[in-house]
Amino acid sequence: MLIFLLIYLLAELTPKIAKKIDAHIEKHKKSPEDERLYSVRSAFEPHDTDEKPERTFFPELKEHQKNQDNINKK
Numbered sequence: 001m002l003i004f005l006l007i008y009l010l011a012e013l014t015p016k017i018a019k020k021i022d023a024h025i026e027k028h029k030k031s032p033e034d035e036r037l038y039s040v041r042s043a044f045e046p047h048d049t050d051e052k053p054e055r056t057f058f059p060e061l062k063e064h065q066k067n068q069d070n071i072n073k074k
Helices: 002-027 034-035 059-073
Strands: none
Touching: none
């Protein structure tokens, strides 16, 4: 009989406890900017603030890039 009482109390209290936990999480939620700081990036992925190199060993790639920039501007 005691086991059934414990199961009943657990079934009744679980939604109430979950509602309180959800309210607490919502109140203390971090801003999206914080999540961006801790995101995982590849070691080869350039950062937004990185400068693009001016010189290249392959001039045809530079010409191709110029053509792509002109197409994108249109």
